[in-house]
Amino acid sequence: MSTTSPLQDDTERAxxxxxxxxxxxxxxxxxxxxxxxIAGTDVVFVHHDDLSALVSHVPGSxxxxxxxxxxxxxxxxxxxxxxxxxxLPLRFGTVLAGDTxxxxxxxxxxxxxxxxxxxxxxxxxxxxxxAFYREEAVLTEIVAEDSRVARLRAQTRAGGATHALQVExxxxxxxxxxxxxxxxxxxxxxxxxxxxxxxEVQDRxxxxxxxxxxxxxxxxxxxxxxxxxxxxxxxxGDSVLFKYVGPLPPHSFVSLRLGGR
Amino acid sequence: xxxxxHGTSSNYLQRAPSPSGLADVVELILDKxxxxxxxxxxxxIGIELVTIDARIVVASIDTYLRFAEAVNRLDLTQTEAAGLxxxxxxxxxxxxxxxxxxxxxxxxxxxxNGKRSRGRSKD
Numbered sequence: 001m002s003t004t005s006p007l008q009d010d011t012e013r014a015x016x017x018x019x020x021x022x023x024x025x026x027x028x029x030x031x032x033x034x035x036x037x038i039a040g041t042d043v044v045f046v047h048h049d050d051l052s053a054l055v056s057h058v059p060g061s062x063x064x065x066x067x068x069x070x071x072x073x074x075x076x077x078x079x080x081x082x083x084x085x086x087x088l089p090l091r092f093g094t095v096l097a098g099d100t101x102x103x104x105x106x107x108x109x110x111x112x113x114x115x116x117x118x119x120x121x122x123x124x125x126x127x128x129x130x131a132f133y134r135e136e137a138v139l140t141e142i143v144a145e146d147s148r149v150a151r152l153r154a155q156t157r158a159g160g161a162t163h164a165l166q167v168e169x170x171x172x173x174x175x176x177x178x179x180x181x182x183x184x185x186x187x188x189x190x191x192x193x194x195x196x197x198x199x200e201v202q203d204r205x206x207x208x209x210x211x212x213x214x215x216x217x218x219x220x221x222x223x224x225x226x227x228x229x230x231x232x233x234x235x236x237g238d239s240v241l242f243k244y245v246g247p248l249p250p251h252s253f254v255s256l257r258l259g260g261r
Numbered sequence: 262x263x264x265x266x267h268g269t270s271s272n273y274l275q276r277a278p279s280p281s282g283l284a285d286v287v288e289l290i291l292d293k294x295x296x297x298x299x300x301x302x303x304x305x306i307g308i309e310l311v312t313i314d315a316r317i318v319v320a321s322i323d324t325y326l327r328f329a330e331a332v333n334r335l336d337l338t339q340t341e342a343a344g345l346x347x348x349x350x351x352x353x354x355x356x357x358x359x360x361x362x363x364x365x366x367x368x369x370x371x372x373x374n375g376k377r378s379r380g381r382s383k384d
Contacts (some may be wrong), residue, residue: 018303021297023294023295024295063306064303064304064305064306065305065306065307066305066306066307066308066310066311067307067311068283068311068314068315068318070311071283071286071287071290071291071311071315072280072282072283072286074286074290075280075285075286075289075290076279076280079279079280088294088295089290089293089294089295090294090295090296090297091290091292091293091294091295091296091297092290092291092294092308093305093308094294094295094296094297094302095302095303095304095305096297096301096302096303097303101301105297105301106297106301126289128285128288128289135327202288205320206320206323208327212288214289226276229274229276230274232274233274237274241275242274242275243275243277244274244275244276244277245276245277245278245279245280245281245285245289246278246279247278248279248280248289251289251290251293251294252289252293254293254294254295
């Protein structure tokens with residue numbers, strides 16, 4: 001199972017090429033996996049001391065162009081190695097000038113910080129949670145719960161609805177939706193936060209989105225987290241759609257910014 | 262390690278053990294992960310474009326899925342009946358056809374409103 005490739009192999013292949021870096025793992029956890037990397041390349045390791053960088057060699061000497069399908073590949077490669085131990089994901093699109101730079105500027109230069117982060121994140125995974133309202137369902141709830149909305153709706157439906165009245169109704173709905181969203185987001189966070197070491201709440205992307213958050217969770221707690229999500233879906237599932245992905249590498253929890261020496 | 266949770270208490274929990282498409286990865290890996298200072302990096306062309314592009318694709322897919330869900334939930338008997346009535350009324354008089362396009366559009370719009378609220382009140 002452990003077919004760690006020696007440094008020589010990788011370096012040889014890298015001659016005259018650029019090196020795309022996916023992430024960093026402990027050398028002891030570096031196991032080769034069959035997975036196509038960026039632009040259809042092989043995924044290999046560059047080792048230094050007790051650290052290994054997960055890389056691909058970008059062929060040719062022309063410009064390097066990012067492509068949409070590479071987003072998925074970047075994610076897949078990191079996803080694969082998560083099973084072998086902690087992994088520090090690098091930002092999509094990180095390319096260094098060959099393997100020498102990977103060692104000199106990353107693995108050797110930042111060894112202590114990288115090892116520290118790996119130790120910190122050992123046994124932890126990211127769980128991504130997004131929650132959205134189903135439009136009809138949430139509007140039905142609002143009409144039922146908010147007497148002002150109900151009254152304005154009755155008035156506008158009775159015919160002869162003025163523009164001003166329509167706007168008033170819409171505004172009332174928007175306010176009610178804001179309130180509901182805050183309540184539902186709090187309910188989700190109340191139930192899940194205590195199961196996580198850290199939470200990162202991201203900006204909402206649409207009106208109907210309730211919450212977009214990443215949780216840093218111990219592997220052993222993932223089942224418990226599943227249970228919490230099931231419970232939330234059971235309680236609000238008629239009106240709320242939950243999208244729940246993980247365990248993932250801790251993309252959202254590696255905030256370290258690595259400069260040069 | 263957890264696997265996909267089957268038999269969830271509701272259809273409205275979509276559980277995936279790993280990202281299954283662009284929508285799942287975009288927000289996870291863009292603007293995230295360790296950052297290495299620019300002067301060490303080799304420049305890669307088009308990252309911003311890919312980022313913007315991917316976000317647009319994801320936003321459209323989200324919208325399409327919402328439309329798909331909404332359309333599937335429509336009370337079709339109601340809608341079809343209303344649609345037919347509208348067609349019949351609209352074609353009943355030659356004079357109607359000569360109305361200005363703007364006026365016609367206005368009519369269609371309010372007709373549509375009425376139809377939708379009628380459908381909704383049945384829920």
